[in-house]
Amino acid sequence: MHRKYKSSLLIGLGAVALLASSAGSAQPAATSLAVSADVTAAYDTYHVKPIWFRGGVEDPAVAQLLAILNRAPFDGFAEGPQLAAQVQAAAAAARTNPASAANAERILSVAWVRYVQALKRPTEGMIYAYPVLKPQGTRTEEILLTASAAPSLTQYLVTTSELNPVYRQLRDAAWAEAQASGNFVPDPRLLANLDRARSIPARGRFVLVDSGSQLLTMFENGQAVDSMKVIVGTNELPTPLISSMMFYVTYNPYWHAPDHLVRKTIAPTVLRQGMGYLKSRGYHVIDEWSENPKVIDSATVDWKAAASGKTHLFVRQDPGPMNSMGRLKFPFPNPEGIYLHDTPGKGLFGKQVRNLSNGCVRVEDARRFGRWLLGQDPVAPSDEPEIRVQLRQGVPIVLTYLTVQVKDGKLAYSDDFYGWDQAAPRWVASSS
Numbered sequence: 001m002h003r004k005y006k007s008s009l010l011i012g013l014g015a016v017a018l019l020a021s022s023a024g025s026a027q028p029a030a031t032s033l034a035v036s037a038d039v040t041a042a043y044d045t046y047h048v049k050p051i052w053f054r055g056g057v058e059d060p061a062v063a064q065l066l067a068i069l070n071r072a073p074f075d076g077f078a079e080g081p082q083l084a085a086q087v088q089a090a091a092a093a094a095r096t097n098p099a100s101a102a103n104a105e106r107i108l109s110v111a112w113v114r115y116v117q118a119l120k121r122p123t124e125g126m127i128y129a130y131p132v133l134k135p136q137g138t139r140t141e142e143i144l145l146t147a148s149a150a151p152s153l154t155q156y157l158v159t160t161s162e163l164n165p166v167y168r169q170l171r172d173a174a175w176a177e178a179q180a181s182g183n184f185v186p187d188p189r190l191l192a193n194l195d196r197a198r199s200i201p202a203r204g205r206f207v208l209v210d211s212g213s214q215l216l217t218m219f220e221n222g223q224a225v226d227s228m229k230v231i232v233g234t235n236e237l238p239t240p241l242i243s244s245m246m247f248y249v250t251y252n253p254y255w256h257a258p259d260h261l262v263r264k265t266i267a268p269t270v271l272r273q274g275m276g277y278l279k280s281r282g283y284h285v286i287d288e289w290s291e292n293p294k295v296i297d298s299a300t301v302d303w304k305a306a307a308s309g310k311t312h313l314f315v316r317q318d319p320g321p322m323n324s325m326g327r328l329k330f331p332f333p334n335p336e337g338i339y340l341h342d343t344p345g346k347g348l349f350g351k352q353v354r355n356l357s358n359g360c361v362r363v364e365d366a367r368r369f370g371r372w373l374l375g376q377d378p379v380a381p382s383d384e385p386e387i388r389v390q391l392r393q394g395v396p397i398v399l400t401y402l403t404v405q406v407k408d409g410k411l412a413y414s415d416d417f418y419g420w421d422q423a424a425p426r427w428v429a430s431s432s
Helices: 005-009 012-024 037-046 062-073 080-096 100-121 140-147 153-162 165-181 190-197 259-273 276-281 302-309 364-373 424-432
Strands: 208-210 215-220 223-233 240-250 283-287 315-318 326-332 355-357 361-363 386-399 404-407 410-413
Touching: 005 315, 012 283, 037 100, 062 080, 062 153, 062 165, 080 100, 080 302, 100 140, 140 153, 140 404, 153 165, 165 190, 165 404, 165 410, 190 404, 208 302, 215 259, 223 355, 223 364, 240 355, 240 364, 276 283, 326 364, 364 386
Parallel strands: 208 386
Antiparallel strands: 208 215, 215 223, 223 361, 240 326, 240 386, 283 315, 404 410
């Protein structure tokens, strides 16, 4: 599975040195790399076995490490080429003087730990519903113990640097273009996209909702198996970045009208058409958003005050053919109240750009998506509202925003309608 990526990264030491001088020309290389206290403590406390110089012999994976560090600016790790030069010098010293292998061992580990910790930083602005969904494996001792125990050190380096299929494809395409053009300065827009891609799962079964392309993709074993169009938030009400878990689906959901729609659409229509409008649409005024709210007599409501914004109303729509949620809702924990759902309005999926919702995500084929989640046709047990059916196991879901894709092996940028590419992550600004 990784053979073609491995072969593209296994660069000879002469080529590595050339790339280091090209990619790191903006930063003067230090003469030596000090062994940090955390690496020293990890070796001494956990008795880490040699990783790079086992039995005093240089492991072939050292060339792999050099290649990864020289490519590291395309991971947003600007000091990679500088570290590569120091790693190469330490490895050369160990080859001529075996007594220096122990020091070289720790120098290489310092470089690798810095790279992994930078690679696995959390995505800026991402809402992680559970701490375990943040990138894991950043403790120094964990990184080094894992490397030391790896059956194939080269394969471990490759797999770790790939992060996930989406990240790998973007980063490797950018790196290939840089090698072809000789321009080793990554586009800040690329780095912003890679930062948002780094929180995508590496393997298993998960859902990826990309607001940039307005697509939902279902993954199994790290491979895309199906996709469909979605409608995402407007520029004013963008769909946020979220990493969460889906545990159940909801049949026959209620729809809770957003406050601005009550003010701008529902209340003015009631004033023009009367209470019959509410009945025809299945709308009810309730006292609060809760599992068992109290229904308020709509005739007692001051609809003029609601239309002007002086009175705040909670308006709920019953399940049915008019319901804005359609027949299925796909919730997942998050503090923004965002969820996926069906919709009776299918015409908008014909638009090329579909940033048209109030922040939640409308899916093109809710039945097909529900079938994939449940492993069977999503048939409601009854007509009762808000029927929740648990999934066999939780399914990770990531809502992200990617404005660059790989087409025919080349990077292709699309419209940054949210403007998030322009606000580069703090770590990008600090490394430039």
